[in-house]
Amino acid sequence: xxxxxxxxxxxxxxxxxxxxxxxLNNEPNVSPATREKVLKVFKELDYTPNPIARGLARxxxxxxxxxxDNPSKSYITRVQSGALEACHKHNYNLLxxxxxxxxxxLIENIEHLLTTSRLDGLVLTPPFSDSQELxxxxxxxxxxxxxxxxxxxxxxxxxxxxxDEQGAFEITEHLIALGHSRIAFIKGHPDHSATEQRFSGYKxxxxxxxxxxxxxxxxxxxxxxxxxxxxxKEILDIQPRPSAVFAxxxxxxxAVLKLATQSKLNVPxxxxxxxxxxxxxxxxxxxxxxTIAQPVEEMTRQAVEQLILQISDPEVEKTQITLEAKLxxxxxxxNI
Amino acid sequence: xxxxxxxxxxxxxxxxxxxxxxxLNNEPNVSPATREKVLKVFKELDYTPNPIARGLARxxxxxxxxxxDNPSKSYITRVQSGALEACHKHNYNLLxxxxxxxxxxLIENIEHLLTTSRLDGLVLTPPFSDSQELxxxxxxxxxxxxxxxxxxxxxxxxxxxxxDEQGAFEITEHLIALGHSRIAFIKGHPDHSATEQRFSGYKxxxxxxxxxxxxxxxxxxxxxxxxxxxxxKEILDIQPRPSAVFAxxxxxxxAVLKLATQSKLNVPxxxxxxxxxxxxxxxxxxxxxxTIAQPVEEMTRQAVEQLILQISDPEVEKTQITLEAKLxxxxxxxNI
DNA sequence: CGCATGTCTGACACCGGTGTCATAATGTCG
DNA sequence: CGACATTATGACACCGGTGTCAGACATGCG
Numbered sequence: 038x039x040x041x042x043x044x045x046x047x048x049x050x051x052x053x054x055x056x057x058x059x060x061l062n063n064e065p066n067v068s069p070a071t072r073e074k075v076l077k078v079f080k081e082l083d084y085t086p087n088p089i090a091r092g093l094a095r096x097x098x099x100x101x102x103x104x105x106d107n108p109s110k111s112y113i114t115r116v117q118s119g120a121l122e123a124c125h126k127h128n129y130n131l132l133x134x135x136x137x138x139x140x141x142x143l144i145e146n147i148e149h150l151l152t153t154s155r156l157d158g159l160v161l162t163p164p165f166s167d168s169q170e171l172x173x174x175x176x177x178x179x180x181x182x183x184x185x186x187x188x189x190x191x192x193x194x195x196x197x198x199x200x201d202e203q204g205a206f207e208i209t210e211h212l213i214a215l216g217h218s219r220i221a222f223i224k225g226h227p228d229h230s231a232t233e234q235r236f237s238g239y240k241x242x243x244x245x246x247x248x249x250x251x252x253x254x255x256x257x258x259x260x261x262x263x264x265x266x267x268x269x270k271e272i273l274d275i276q277p278r279p280s281a282v283f284a285x286x287x288x289x290x291x292a293v294l295k296l297a298t299q300s301k302l303n304v305p306x307x308x309x310x311x312x313x314x315x316x317x318x319x320x321x322x323x324x325x326x327x328t329i330a331q332p333v334e335e336m337t338r339q340a341v342e343q344l345i346l347q348i349s350d351p352e353v354e355k356t357q358i359t360l361e362a363k364l365x366x367x368x369x370x371x372n373i
Numbered sequence: 374x375x376x377x378x379x380x381x382x383x384x385x386x387x388x389x390x391x392x393x394x395x396x397l398n399n400e401p402n403v404s405p406a407t408r409e410k411v412l413k414v415f416k417e418l419d420y421t422p423n424p425i426a427r428g429l430a431r432x433x434x435x436x437x438x439x440x441x442d443n444p445s446k447s448y449i450t451r452v453q454s455g456a457l458e459a460c461h462k463h464n465y466n467l468l469x470x471x472x473x474x475x476x477x478x479l480i481e482n483i484e485h486l487l488t489t490s491r492l493d494g495l496v497l498t499p500p501f502s503d504s505q506e507l508x509x510x511x512x513x514x515x516x517x518x519x520x521x522x523x524x525x526x527x528x529x530x531x532x533x534x535x536x537d538e539q540g541a542f543e544i545t546e547h548l549i550a551l552g553h554s555r556i557a558f559i560k561g562h563p564d565h566s567a568t569e570q571r572f573s574g575y576k577x578x579x580x581x582x583x584x585x586x587x588x589x590x591x592x593x594x595x596x597x598x599x600x601x602x603x604x605x606k607e608i609l610d611i612q613p614r615p616s617a618v619f620a621x622x623x624x625x626x627x628a629v630l631k632l633a634t635q636s637k638l639n640v641p642x643x644x645x646x647x648x649x650x651x652x653x654x655x656x657x658x659x660x661x662x663x664t665i666a667q668p669v670e671e672m673t674r675q676a677v678e679q680l681i682l683q684i685s686d687p688e689v690e691k692t693q694i695t696l697e698a699k700l701x702x703x704x705x706x707x708n709i
Numbered sequence: 710c711g712c713a714t715g716t717c718t719g720a721c722a723c724c725g726g727t728g729t730c731a732t733a734a735t736g737t738c739g
Numbered sequence: 740c741g742a743c744a745t746t747a748t749g750a751c752a753c754c755g756g757t758g759t760c761a762g763a764c765a766t767g768c769g
Contacts, residue, residue, distance in 0.1 A: 042725055053749040058727060066747055085488040089428045090725035093754050098425060100466075110446040110653065117469060130436075130468055130490060133453065152421040154466060262657055288657070295659040317446065321598055321624070322658050323631040378755055389719040394757060402717055426755035429724050 041084045050078040061086055088128075092155075097348075101341060102132045102156040104147075104165045108261050109288065111316045112333060116162050116185070119337030127345045132156065138164045138228055144174050151180060158182060158344045160337065164228040166196075181351075183344040185337050188230035190357075195347060197340040197358040201231045204329035204362035205238025206245075208311050209283060211327065211364060213246050216373035217281040217309060219254065223268045223293070225285035226259040235285045235313060254279055258289050265289025269296040280308060280373050287312035287319045290326050294369065305371035315365055324368030331362045377420045386414040397422055424464075428491075433684075437677060438468045438492040440483075440501045444597050445624065447652045448669060452498050452521070455673030463681045468492065474500045474564055480510050487516060494518060494680045496673065500564040502532075517687075519680040521673050524566035526693075531683060533676040533694040537567045540665035540698035541574025542581075544647050545619060547663065547700060549582050552709035553617040553645060555590065559604045559629070561621035562595040571621045571649060590615055594625050601625025605632040609644075616644060616709050623648035623655045626662050630705065641707035651701055660704030667698045 043061075047054040052071060059067045060075040067075075078084070092098050103120050107113055117133065124131045132154060136146055150156070158181035165171055166187035172194065175182050183195035188202075212220050222239050225232035236255075243250050253275065256268035265284055269292055272282055284290035290312030294304055302308055304324055312319055315330035336358075343356050379397075383390040388407060395403045396411040403411075414420070428434050439456050443449055453469065460467045468490060472482055486492070494517035501507055502523035508530065511518050519531035524538075548556050558575050561568035572591075579586050589611065592604035601620055605628055608618055620626035626648030630640055638644055640660055648655055651666035672694075679692050 040725095044725075054726080055728090055749060055751095056747085059748090062727085066745095068747060071747080087429075087491065087725055088489065089425055089434060089491060090754095091727075092425045093423075093429050093756085094725080094727040096754070110450040114446040114449055118471065121469070121471070128489065132466055133457070133469060135454065135457070153424065153464065155423065155425060262653075291657050295657070298659045317598075318654060318657055321627050321631070321654055323634045376755095380755075390756080391719060391721095391758090392717085395718090398757085402715095404717060407717080423755055426724095427757075429726085430755080430757040432724070 041082045043084075043086065046075070046078050046082060046084050049082060050075050097157050098155040099128065100130045100132050100154065100156050101158050101160060101344065102134050102150065102154065103160045103162070104134050104136065105162045106136060106138050106164060107162065109286070109314070109316060111318075112314070115333040116160075116337045119334035120160055120341045122334070123338045123341035123345065126342075129157070129341075129345060138168060143168075143171065147171065147174070148178075151178070156180075157348050160185060160340055160344060161187075162337070163187065163231060164226065167228065167230045181344060181347050183340040183347075185340045186231065186331075186333075188234045192357065193355060195340060195343045195355045195357075197336045197343070197356075197360070199331045199336060199360045199362045201234035201331075201362065202238040202241070204313065204331070204364070205235040205283075205285075206242045207238075207362075207364045208313070208327065208329055209239045209242035210246070211366065212281045212283065212309060212311060212370060213242060213248065215281075215309065215370060218248050219251075219277070219279040219281070220248075221254040221256065221272045221275070221279040221282045223256045223258040223265060223272070223282065223284040223289050225289075229260070232285060239283060258285060260286050260288065262288040262292050265292030266296060269293040273297065273300060273302075278308070281311070281370070282308065283311045283313075285313055287314045287316040287326055287328055290328070290369075291318050291322055294322060294324075294326070305369050309370040309373075311370055319365075319367065327364075327366050327368075327370040329362045330365050332360050336360055377418045379420075379422065382411070382414050382418060382420050385418060386411050433493055434491040435464065436466045436468050436490065436492050437494050437496060437680065438470050438486065438490065439496045439498070440470050440472065441498045442472060442474045442500060443498065445622070445650070445652060447654075448650065451669040452496075452673045455670035456496055456677045458670070459674045459677035459681065462678075465493070465677075465681060474504060479504075479507065483507065483510070487514070492516075493684050496521060496676055496680060497523075498673070499523065499567060500562065503564065503566040517680060517683050519676040519683075521676045522567065522667075522669075524570045528693065529691060531676060531679045531691045531693075533672045533679070533692075533696070535667045535672060535696045535698045537570035537667075537698065538574040538577070540649065540667070540700070541571040541619075541621075542578045543574075543698075543700045544649070544663070544665055545575045545578035546582070547702065548617045548619060548645060548647060548706060549578060549584065551617075551645065551706060554584050555587075555613070555615040555617070556584075557590040557592065557608045557611070557615040557618045559592045559594040559601060559608070559618065559620040559625050561625075565596070568621060575619060594621060596622050596624065598624040598628050601628030602632060605629040609633060609636060609638075614644070617647070617706070618644065619647045619649075621649055623650045623652040623662055623664055626664070626705075627654050627658055630658060630660075630662070641705050645706040645709075647706055655701075656703065663700075663702050663704075663706040665698050666701050668696050672696055 043054045047057045162185045166184035258264040258268045312326045312328040315328045319326035319328045379390045383393045498521045502520035594600040648662045648664040651664045655662035655664045
C-alpha cells in the first residue's frame with residue numbers, strides 16, 4: 038500500500054498540484070473538464086487528503102475540544118455523542134478534556150491544552166459555560182468557543198440552552214396538580230447556572246398557585262448522589278414530612294428514593310419524588326422517576342455546528358438558541 | 374501574541390533550526406553549552422513546538438483512537454479516563470470513536486477513520502477486542518492496536534484483561550457460601566468474550582461445590598437493562614423459584630431487582646441478586662448490589678501505555694497483562 | 710606529526726498540502 | 740479586429756518541523 042499524495046494525483050492526472058488542490062476545495066476557476074478528470078483520478082487512486090498537511094498549511098487542526106467537569110456519566114456521553122455527530126459531519130475531530138473548574142490553575146491547564154493541541158475551537162459544558170473567568174480568557178486569546186446549557190445571557194458568545202426554569206416550573210406544577218403543597222426542593226451545585234434556574238422555576242410555580250414558599254423545605258445539594266443522600270436525610274426528618282420532593286437532578290432524586298425506601302416509606306404512596314435530566318437511572322430504578330428530559334445531544338450538536346460555522350467564517354453572527362425540555366411522568370409521583 | 378516558531382528560536386539563540394530540533398528531541402551530539410542556551414531561549418520565548426508540523430514531518434498524528442460499542446455509559450467513561458491518563462502522560466491525544474460492531478460495513482468505517490484521521494494507533498474495547506475480522510484487518514494494514522478486556526489469547530497483540538472467570542467464580546462461591554444452591558444465571562452479549570468467561574466461572578464454582586448444573590436456570594441476556602428485565606421475567610417464574618440470581622452485569626442485575634420488587638419480593642430476604650462490573654447503579658439503588666469490581670481505568674491505561682510504547686518502537690514485545698477483579702459485597706445478597 | 714575517528718553544527722531537501730502571483734487561453738465589445 | 744476583462748492553469752514560496760549529509764573541529768594513537 039503505497040501512499041497516494043496530491044503529487045501522485047497531479048502527475049497521474051497531468052495537472053499541477055495546485056489544480057488538484059482547487060478541485061479538492063471546490064474552488065472556482067477550474068474548467069468542468071479538468072474538474073471531472075481530477076475527480077476521476079481521486080476515485081481511481083482512492084485518494085484522501087492528509088489532514089495534517091492541510092492543517093499545517095492552513096494553520097488549523099480540525100480538532101474541537103470538549104471541556105467538562107460533571108459527575109454524571111450519562112450527561113457526558115450524551116454531550117460527546119451530540120458533539121461527535123456535528124464534528125463528523127464537517128470532518129472535524131473531537132478531543133475530550135475532562136478537568137476541574139475549581140482545580141488548581143484552570144486557566145493554565147486550558148492554556149497548555151490550547152498550545153499543545155492547537156484546537157480550532159472549544160465547546161464548554163456546565164459548569165465551564167458559566168465561568169466568567171474562562172470566557173474572558175478565551176475572548177482575550179480570541180479562541181472560538183460555544184457555550185452549552187448556560188443560562189447566562191451573552192450575545193457575544195455562541196450559546197445553546199434548554200429552558201430549565203420552564204422545566205422546573207412544569208414539574209412543580211405537575212406535583213401541585215397531584216394535590217401536593219408541601220414540596221421539598223434540593224438545589225444543585227452553585228457553580229452551575231442551571232441550579233438557580235431550576236430553583237426559580239420551582240418558586241414561580243408555587244407562587245402561581247398561591248403556595249407560600251417555605252425556606253425550611255429547601256436543601257442544598259451539588260448534583261451528586263451523595264449530596265442527595267445528605268439532603269434526603271434532612272428532608273425526611275422534617276415534621277410534618279413533605280408529601281413530595283423535587284430534586285434538581287435524577288441522581289439526587291435516586292438518593293432520596295433509596296433513603297425513603299430504607300426508611301420503610303412507600304414511593305409514591307407515602308411520598309412523591311421527582312428529578313431532572315432523565316438520566317438512565319430514572320428508568321432503571323423502581324419506581325421509575327418522574328423527571329424532565331432535556332435534549333442534551335441536540336444542544337451540543339447545535340453548539341458545535343455553530344462553532345464550526347464560526348471557525349470557518351468569523352464574521353458570522355453568534356447565535357443564541359433555546360430548546361424545549363419535556364416533562365416525563367413515571368411511577369414516582371402520585372396523588373396525595 | 375505573535376507566533377514563536379522553531380525559526381524564531383533558532384535566530385534568537387543564534388543557532389540553526391536543526392540544532393534547536395536536536396535539543397527539542399533530546400538528541401545526542403549537542404554540546405552542553407549550546408543545549409543550555411537553547412533551553413533558556415525556550416523559556417524566554419515561551420516556545421511550544423507545533424505538533425501538526427512535527428506530525429507532518431514524522432508522518433505521525435500523536436492521536437490514538439478509542440473504539441467502543443457499549444451501552445454502559447459508566448464503562449465508556451472509565452475507559453476514556455484511563456486512556457486519557459496514558460495519552461496525556463506521553464503527549465498524545467485521544468480520539469473517541471463509538472461505532473457498531475454489527476453495523477453496516479464496520480471495516481469500511483474503520484478504514485475511513487484511519488485514512489481521514491491518520492491515527493497512530495487504536496485501543497479496542499469489547500466487543501471490538503474480540504473481533505477477529507477487525508484484528509486481521511488491522512494486522513494486514515499494520516496498524517498498531519491494543520486489546521482491552523478480551524479473553525482471547527493472542528501473543529501477537531497487546532492485550533490487557535482482568536480475570537472475569539475468576540471473578541464470576543468468586544461471586545458464585547459467595548452465593549454458595551450463603552447457602553444458595555439454586556442459583557440462576559443471566560448471560561451477557563454473545564459477541565463479548567467476557568460472556569463465556571463469566572458463564573464458565575459460574576459453572577466451575579457449581580462443580581467445585583458439587584452442585585449440579587441446571588440449564589433451566591440459565592437465561593440469555595445481552596448486557597442491556599432491557600434484556601435483563603426479559604430474563605428476570607423468565608427466571609422469577611421458574612418453579613420452585615431460584616433463591617439467587619447472578620446476572621452477568623449490573624444493569625441486568627438492576628433489572629432483576631426492579632422486577633422482583635414489583636412482584637412484591639423482598640431482596641435479599643426472598644431472593645439474592647448479584648451483578649458484575651460495579652457500575653454506579655450498583656450503589657445507587659436499594660439494596661446495593663453485590664458485584665465484581667474490575668479495574669477498567671487501569672486496564673485501559675496500561676493498554677494505551679503499551680500501545681504508545683509499541684508505536685515508538687515497533688520491535689518491542691507485545692505484552693499480555695492480566696489484572697485482578699475484586700468481590701464487593703453489598704446488601705443484595707444474604708443467607709438463604 | 711599524520712591520519713583515523715568521533716563530536717558538533719548547519720545547509721538543504723522534504724513531509725503534503727495551501728496562498729500568491731504571473732501567464733496563457735478564452736470571451737466580450739466598441 | 741484590437742483592446743481589455745475574465746477564466747484557467749501552473750511555478751514557486753511557504754507552513755514548522757525532521758532526516759540526510761557534508762564539513763569544521765577536537766581527540767586518540769601509532
